[in-house]
Amino acid sequence: xxxxxxxxxxxxxxxxxxxxxxxxxxxxxxxxxxxxxxxxxxxxxxxxxxxxxxxxxxxxxxxxxxxxxxxxxxxxxxxxxxxxxxxxxxxxxxxxxxxxxxxxxxxxxxxxxxxxxxxxxxxxxxxxxxxxxxxxxxxxxxxxxxxxxxxxxxxxxxxxxxxxxxxxxxxxxxxxxxxxxxxxxxxxxxxxxxxxxxxxxxxxxxxxxxxxxxxxxxxxxxxxxxxxxxxxxxxxxxxxxxxxxxxxxxxxxxxxxxxxxxxxxxxxxxxxxxxxxxxxxxxxxxxxxxxxxxxxxxxxxxxxxxxxxxxxxxxxxxxxxxxxxxxxxxxxxxxxxxxxxxxxxxxxxxxxxxxxxxxxxxxxxxxxxxxxxxxxxxx
Numbered sequence: 001x002x003x004x005x006x007x008x009x010x011x012x013x014x015x016x017x018x019x020x021x022x023x024x025x026x027x028x029x030x031x032x033x034x035x036x037x038x039x040x041x042x043x044x045x046x047x048x049x050x051x052x053x054x055x056x057x058x059x060x061x062x063x064x065x066x067x068x069x070x071x072x073x074x075x076x077x078x079x080x081x082x083x084x085x086x087x088x089x090x091x092x093x094x095x096x097x098x099x100x101x102x103x104x105x106x107x108x109x110x111x112x113x114x115x116x117x118x119x120x121x122x123x124x125x126x127x128x129x130x131x132x133x134x135x136x137x138x139x140x141x142x143x144x145x146x147x148x149x150x151x152x153x154x155x156x157x158x159x160x161x162x163x164x165x166x167x168x169x170x171x172x173x174x175x176x177x178x179x180x181x182x183x184x185x186x187x188x189x190x191x192x193x194x195x196x197x198x199x200x201x202x203x204x205x206x207x208x209x210x211x212x213x214x215x216x217x218x219x220x221x222x223x224x225x226x227x228x229x230x231x232x233x234x235x236x237x238x239x240x241x242x243x244x245x246x247x248x249x250x251x252x253x254x255x256x257x258x259x260x261x262x263x264x265x266x267x268x269x270x271x272x273x274x275x276x277x278x279x280x281x282x283x284x285x286x287x288x289x290x291x292x293x294x295x296x297x298x299x300x301x302x303x304x305x306x307x308x309x310x311x312x313x314x315x316x317x318x319x320x321x322x323x324x325x326x327x328x329x330x331x332x333x334x335x336x337x338x339x340x341x342x343x344x345x346x347x348x349x350x351x352x353x354x355x356x357x358x359x360x361x362x363x364x365x366x367x368x369x370x371x372x373x374x375x376x377x378x379x
Contacts, residue, residue: 006094007072010087017187019073021059021117022110028052028069031059049092051084055124058084060091075186108181109165111136115252116183116191122253132249138181142249146181146193147242149223150259151230153188154237168234175229181248191256196245198222215244216279227275239263241276261285269371287371299376302369306352309366309373317345321357322367328358 011018023031028046035053046061046069053059056077062070072091079087115136122128132142168190169182176194183191199218213221223242230238241262246255258278266276269284287295308314317335321342324330332342346357355362 017075021071021073023069023071025069049088051088060088111138112183116185119252119256120186128253130253132252137249143247145196145245145247147196147198147245148255149192150241150263151190151192152239152263153235171234175226193248220277223275239274243278269374284371295372296376299372308349308352309369314349318370326363
């Protein structure tokens, strides 16, 4: 999101994200009163550098127009009183410069920031709401189905762009469509909602090519193209997840939770992958629910019987075999080996472990062993 240069510098000094927020004056007074509970202070118009607190995190007033207050939120709850006093004093000294600082560059960015904060609040709440407040549905626009993506950058946003929100939104509008919604979340996370017309465009291209893909294949194709563009033209290394179309107004929180989990499991079980699809990680989700000590113990027991699973050649062969739905001919082609060579490797695995991956039951068991080995070897 857009921040003045000094705020980017403060973010680097504190080694934690620093956010610009917009609150109503009444909301600000509530948080300021909470931060000064017992002090007997009376709060009038917010002054630059004045301190408030929300969920244990310090908020500093930047400027106000009488109705709203632009505030800076620091995502650390362990600042010392000296730190807070110094930051407040610095903002007070910048008063003249803050007079011309208007916060978000557009109404769209301002609303997106408010939606982002609402999502974070609901995810951290014991009793989250499922539907966006009326004032954030953009006049009912967000009740229409859209395609959700979650972008997670490997690099701090402040190091990649002075106005990250504006730059990213521009790229997305060029690549996806004008009708997109970009929502900044915590750290290097961005929630993106694109129009379902993208699916229609993809289907038209497929019909022209004489092919028809499933909904999942179309979504994966859109996600792949978007990731390639973002990695090359905006932020470099990043992860991207996509989910089924949904109504943002009624599924914002649940969709964000699903996409976050998808990226987390993808990064954990499939190191090296940067595109993550929730319909392909059901088994990973189940295995992640097993206590780590039990996973480690099970893998150790398997490897005591045979270490064939850790041989690079066998690992690569099994990965490709499962990727191609256990198709022997296609696996041999992709590995550039003779079919008989592949069969020899599979027979070797059967002889040493008693598991024949050409049989469904054994294939499922070997797949589980490989997934558990991937995470336990890094533990």
